Amino acid sequence: MTFDLFEKFDSTLENFNKLPTGELNPFTVSMDEVLSPTEAMINGRKTILAGTNNYMGMTYNKECMDAAEQALKSFGTGTTGSRVLNGTYNGHKVLEETLKDFYEVDHAIVFSTGYQANLGVIATIAGPKDYVVIDADSHASIYDGCAMGNATIVRFTHNDPENLDKRLARIRRKDPEAGILVVIEGVYSMLGDQAPIKELAEASKKHNAFVLVDEAHSIGVFGKTGRGVAQEQGVEHLVDFTVGTFSKSVGTVGGYCVSNHPKFEVLRLVCRPYVFTASLPPSVVASANKALELIKDSNLRVKLLENSMRLNRGLSEAGFNMGTTGESPIAAIIIEEQDTAIAYWQNMMKEGVYVNLAVPPATPNGLNLMRCSLSAAHSTKQIDYMLEKFIAVGKDLGVLS
């Protein structure tokens, strides 16, 4: 008999403690100095950042930095308040106007993180008598939004419109009047696959369900003006709510939800993850605003996808078992054994390449991945260096024959 609340974590700790300490531990890396969107000093070594989700390299964009600096000087380091109490500055309103313009929609609400945007919107709009129907491979923030709310949660097979249709039909048979929210992602971050939004949304509409698309990994990357996969696929009219983040292509932190629902603004009163937290600092708001303006007309998307294709193709031609195709900014090598994946990560780090070691439950189907997220800021030289090291380490570890 124990009363220790932490006993439940013993098996997690046991696994963690099997990992080496210090610079060979994949989960305790700290960057001593950041040199650019694609390089940092880590353990005294100049290292290429290959897994930052910094798709457009916006973190060091001159105009964004200038806007942030100006806001910092004019408005201080933080708002110290909720959006509803003391925490809405002119910048927050401007940013919401920019989002409305960016998406050509009636309403936009900014949250303090992308995680909170999913948490807040899903948990709030789906009430006790409603259903949330989610893709099986949904991000943790979607699962957590479901756990926080009071709706009935149903899961459908990843990217499978027929399976969704079947589950919606079952719900409707039992509950013809219930509100239903279907939640999908534009791009799934681990394997970079896109949702077939048209088919999924049409199945949803057939059963009078609302559709929410999380474009966290696709804003900036896809669509003529960078709105994401729904724009790319020409199906924005089928989407009721778009959620996204400023922490990837936009190069800072924060989240948002946009919609044309006429009553959308009421969320500012009832959405607890919006109300009961401090709003974004003015400098963050200013850089996000500038980045959105730049993303809209940017051709960095083309460069980004060229970079990704170059790495994906190179790895594939070298004989790796790939989880990705190069049609998104993600490049992921599937590694059979977790121990090999850890060793792979460590060897890449020694060679000056910081990739993501992605293991279950963050990955679908129990996969172990060496995951890269490319940036438009990566040079061809950097990508070729990464490729060279992936192949060398792969041969050393027997992953490549």
Place this chain on the structure above:
Amino acid sequence: MTSSTTEIFEQIREILSPFNQKGVEIETSTTFATDLELDSLSVMDLLAAIEDHFDVTVPLNILPDLENVGQVAEAVKNILDE
């Protein structure tokens, strides 16, 4: 047509076989986490297979209450009876 919990359990035992990689003898008291060593995602996949077999909705909300196979059979019975 209503099925008894025992009949439902027998069907779930069948559905479980691809998930039972260790070849554990399945009883009503067999637990997912300890006996079958299934992680939460695998348990959700199992529930999806059960949903399709019985043509019912098994909400994820009841997942925390489902530790063993018998409890799943009981839950499906309740859903079918509704």
